[in-house]
Amino acid sequence: MTRPELAAAERGRRAWAVIVALAGALAGAVALSVTTGPVPVSFREVAEAFRHAFAAEPWPSAAARVVLDLRLPRALLGALVGGALSSSGVAFQALLRNPLADPYILGVSGGAAVGALVAVLLLPAGASLPLPLCAFLGAALAAAGVFVLARRRTGVSRERLILMGVIVGAFLNALIMMMVALSPPGKIPGAIYWLMGDLSLGTLGRVGLLVPYVAAGTGVLFLLSRGMDLLLLGDEAAFQTGLPVERVKTAVYLTASLLAGSVVAVSGLISFVGLIVPHGARVLVGSGHRRLLPAAFLLGGTFLVAADVLARTVSTSGELPVGAVTALCGAPFFLYLLRRDRGKP
């Protein structure tokens, strides 16, 4: 191979090595999460629990139930949600050509919150299954609404998308404030904690329900990686380089919105992950979306699972909301990452 091919292959190998390392980090974070908690469970008991699970034997001990039925779903949910939000963030940043875009910018968060609050307020206490469904429907309707409002004969421009997203978002925020103010006092803490993000609502069943959505969403985005690379050039340049721009933009928008909406429906609004993890991943593997998407997914999952462990262990007055932890810890960490590698491709 001549020199240019060598250099490119070298960079490619390095990026994939980083991705493998991130996968290892995610596995480590999940392991940490599964072995951490207020109920004392020894490593041996954790291993036993998994052994029983794989052998499909019933779980004999309470410790096993805690590990497999509480901690494992929580860790898996964290990985899925963190990964999905990061992938969605990557997609929105490419679509809007804006490093400050995040998965919530175009109505998903407002719509999901309104849907969830409607469920919280109108459901009798104790019935919580329809809540994710309501949140998802809210997110989907809001995202579709923004898209339809922003659409014109010539297609969807990013300026109109942002404008409509801001308008719809402001309206939905007003609705949210009204609903929280008018809700019975007993329901307010639940509403507020949901708005700050909550991974404790995970069960293996819910995780299983989420997996196909996340897999489909991230899969479609991965197939569109080249398209997202080209969108970065601007609509006209992308068009002239042969990209079916409007179709790709529509596909990216819908996929990223539904991806974010489906995880928000289960975990509430965990902010910051979708905004900053894409940048951190870019520093590690560059802007090419083929490598960026897997890297962002793994980095986001690791980050969220680790933040959740912190949220559970650091405070002596019970759990902290995980969204607060992600913002507090994430900002300085990613600042460090970006300063170290400023400008390097």
Add this chain to the structure above:
Amino acid sequence: MNAPLIAADGVRFRYGDREVLSGVDLRVGEGEVTVLLGPNGAGKSTLLKILSGILVPREGRVSLLGRPPASYERREMARLLSVAGQDPPVDFPMSVEEYVMLGRFPHHGFFGGATDADRREVDRALGTTGLAALKDRALAEISAGERQRATVARAIAQGARVMLLDEPTAFLDLYHRVAFYEIVTGLSETCGVSALVASHDLSLCAEYGKRIVLLAGGTIKADGRPEAVLTPDNIRDAFGVTVACDRNPATNAVRVTPVRKERPA
């Protein structure tokens, strides 16, 4: 005789109430480097966008190799025609090489990987535009002139048969403007590519252009060699400026110099 690469017949276009193009006829053939000259607001960018299929003319026809742009599948069109325009800045970390590689999309599509052929074309484009030494630098780190050349490199790497270049030298200093014109006029020799360059830079067009198309007042006022097109009358009608035209003693190319209205006593 084959259909010309690009043909426009009676093209009209308006933005709202303002008619910008009032019947433009143009032919661009194989292996030519044509300069589309005209003052600001003459409709050069509009014409280029119509030729590349982004805008649709009110009246008139555009055909590329005999077919209208809309009849081409996107990637097929991109292999025929590439554009180096005034793109918005890329706010994400990307190296010059990665940026130029994006131009290879029409050849490998969504799922193909970057092949050795792609890498070779990218290197050639970088070499032609004098950016080989900068290929690992980030886009944000290089100068505006170098970024403009990178846009041209991307259009070259796209490997199309004809390139449309839209006034890329608008804010560049003389060194970069000259460098750009050197590259463009050399394109047909080094790459066998045809080019249509929109510009309002009279003096450099005069020095470098082989065929000049003068667009003013919504139509083509003149089309041909610089000696025929760059006359004081044509330029006064188009640009509203009085000039004197003679020959550059160093190169024998047409030289256009503005004439001051009053001479001091």
Add this chain to the structure above:
Amino acid sequence: MACGLALSLSGTAAAAAGVSARDDRGVEIRLAQPPARIVSLAPNLTEIVFLLGRQDRLVGVTRFCNYPSEASRLPKVGGVVDPDVERIVAARPDLVLCTTDGNPKERIKVLEELGIPCFAASPQDLAAVFRAIETVGALLGVPDRGRREAASLRARAARIAGRADNKPAPRVLFAVSTSPVIAAGKGTFMDELIRTAGGVNAASSYSGRYPRLSVEDLIAAAPDVIFIASMAGVERFPPEVTRWTEVPAFRDGAVVTLDGDLVTRPGPRLVAALEEVSRALAGWRARGAPGRGTAAAGATRRRP
């Protein structure tokens, strides 16, 4: 800042004796005669006024004042954190009963600057509730009634505290929210109720007053009895929480719902709440105090 304004009452025959008292902020309130028009800015204070038999003088209460039922028919002057200053002033009160636990300081200050005496009573525990009844009784011109009622409540509380000795102490959790689970920790009224009734607060290992507990925290806390301080929207735990029979209270079905107003208002009914808690714990003991165990210790046996 003492408000020594005399407020005239129209049409009163005899001049009643002047009354004075020091409130919980240390402010001395002096009135020429017991107030004829009273505004109460907290539900527990309204209940105290009714207990003292002075409800006929109430001209304004909050929209949360709902006990006894006559209170909900009185004119409303806003909420606890958002009392409406204009409405209060329009009611022309001689005295405003307020609390530092909820009423905004700035609005109380406005009332005082307008010349309306404000008496702040913010009892933090049972003993302070009894004292408040006596003090407010004196301020309202019925000191004997105040002392009598306080004494009766003290006696009831003492009876329960007495019964609570020498018994196995159950681990008790008070939940003020079921989804998420938020427990009453150290320093809350519910904590005092638990301890007075002879139990141990299962949430006392947390440093906050209202810690949020995950299901796993609940398992680790292993409460034997759980009380739900029920209010609109908080009535029972969701099924995915109650299925965890590692928590003794869920295993034994020892979850008791109490009226939330009873346990969150530092007023006369706090003693009634204490009696209910005590009754529930006695029932737990009567069932043989089913053996306790944390999740890690594995299954537990029921003693006959």
